[in-house]
Amino acid sequence: MSDSFHPETLAVHAGRRIDPATGAVTPNLTLSTTFERAADGSLPHGLNYTRLDNPNRHALEEALAALEGGREALAFASGQAATAALLQALSPGDTVLLPDDIYHGTRVLAETVLGRWGLRVVTVDFTDSAAVAVALEHTAARLLWIETPSNPRLKITDVRTVARLARAAGALVVADNTWATPILQRVLELGAHVALHSTTKYIGGHSDALGGAVIFSADAPPDFVARVRENQRLGGGVPAPFDCWLLLRSLATLPLRVRAQSATAAQLAVWLATEPAVARVYYPGLPVHSGHAINAAQMSSGGAMISFEVHGGFAAASTVAARVKLITRATSLGGVESLIEHRKLAEGPHSPTPDNLLRLSVGLEHVDDLRADLAQAITGLAM
Ligand SMILES: Cc1ncc(COP(=O)(O)O)c(C=O)c1O
Structure with a gap:
């Protein structure tokens, strides 16, 4: 498969071949955990055991x-x-720089589980490149972890600048590209050594397969x-063959899905910003977002995730989440169905996420239906 094909073509064809034995157009599912050796002990098909290869x-x-x-x-x-496999490829005692807004699970895994193993974590505001440069110098960090747009406050890191600083300091650069996908943002071309995905999200796209990947x-x-x-x-944290099969199938529609979901999110963000019940909208596609210009230089749209704060604190955010009818109250993101989550509830009282913040994963429903559902949910909130 030529790398010069466009993403839409790669999404449909990469990794797929007609099966020579049957002519099957879609890949066969290989559930076998083990593969036969030849009489001389060799592995004629190059496959040994499914944890190693499938x-x-x-x-x-x-x-x-x-x-x-x-x-x-x-x-x-x-x-x-x-994430665990990447961070444990460092050595105990090594330091990793994390941004101050990042997927909650990444921070907890790095600080708690891997902290016990010997990983040191230093947190920096990655929107401040000078602060990143100082931290790189003072910590001799081995790895710098970018997440842009970040979860849940959609902070924007200038990937080119921060990656250049990290490389000059001899640090590895990992970019969690889950929220942007390779369709909207090319983190390896921007300077990262590694792109990471929770393939559970947009790549799977249907909320039915758990997975992760590093590239x-x-x-x-x-x-x-x-x-x-x-x-x-x-x-041994490998995906099951059926999950791989589902993820490959979903990949074919990734470009269509993320572009449609992003277009709907952009319209909803503009509308939410005009609503009196809404105190703040976090969406990098809005020109008022502090990272708008940087995002526009590295991502082809604002993406399909929006966070917003409502007037009335924790109780008001709980009310909005309780009132939605079409949008589903659930964690996760990137699926065809829109999901809303009162993040403080999910992250716990010690998280720095504002009490009144709701995170919205915009799906493939019609924008008017989503707007109407949100409108009835925010009506009458205290201002
Ligand atoms: C940005 C980001 N990275 C990583 C993860 C972790 O992925 P998983 O839930 O597949 O382990 C998530 C999950 O929400 C996420 O949002």
Whole structure:
């Protein structure tokens, strides 16, 4: 499959081949956990044991590498398994720089679980490049972790600038590209060594398959790549063949889905910003967003995630979440159905997320229906 194809073409064809034995157009599902050796002990098909290698996982990894423009991809059982495999490819005592707004689970995993193992975590406001430069110098960090737009406050990191600073300091650059997808943002081209995805989100797109993946740039250090591969195969956090099959199937419609979802989100964000019950909208597609210009230079739209604060604090946000009828109250994001979440409830009282913040994952429903549902949910809130 030529890398010069457009993303829409890669999304449909990468990782797929006509099965030579049957002529099947869609990939067969290989559930076997083990593969026969020849009489001489060799593995005639190059496959040994499904934790190490599986045709469905191979196909998914090939497609993800092509779509993200990387040299190699590794698929995992979840986004968190991918994050753990990356961070444990460092050594105990190493420091990682995390942004101050980031997926809650990444922070807790790094600080708590991997903290016990010896990882040191330093948090910086990544919208302040000078602060990042100082932190790199003072901590001798081995790895810098970007997430843009960030979860849940949609802060924007200038990937080119921050990656350049990190590379100059000898640090590895990982970018969690889950919210943007390779369709809207090309993090490897912007300077990251590794793109990470919770494939559970937009790549899966239907809220029915859990997964994660890392994709390495052509210049990612080979010894680091080898360690992550070892963590995948020996750590064993690999995806099931059927999940790989589902994810590969979903990949074909990724460009269509994310563009449609982003277009709807852009309209909803503009409307929410005019509503008196809404205190603040976090959406980088809005010109008033502090990261708007940087986002426009690195992402082809504002994406399909919106966070907004309502007047009336925690209680008002709970009321909005309780009132929605079409939009589903649930965690996660990136599916065809719109989801809303009162984030403080999910993250707990110690999280820095504002009490009155609601996070909206915009799905594929008609914009008018979503707007009407939100309008009835925010009507009459205290201002
Ligand atoms: C940005 C981001 N990264 C990583 C993850 C973790 O992914 P998973 O739930 O597949 O482990 C999430 C989950 O919400 C996320 O939003």
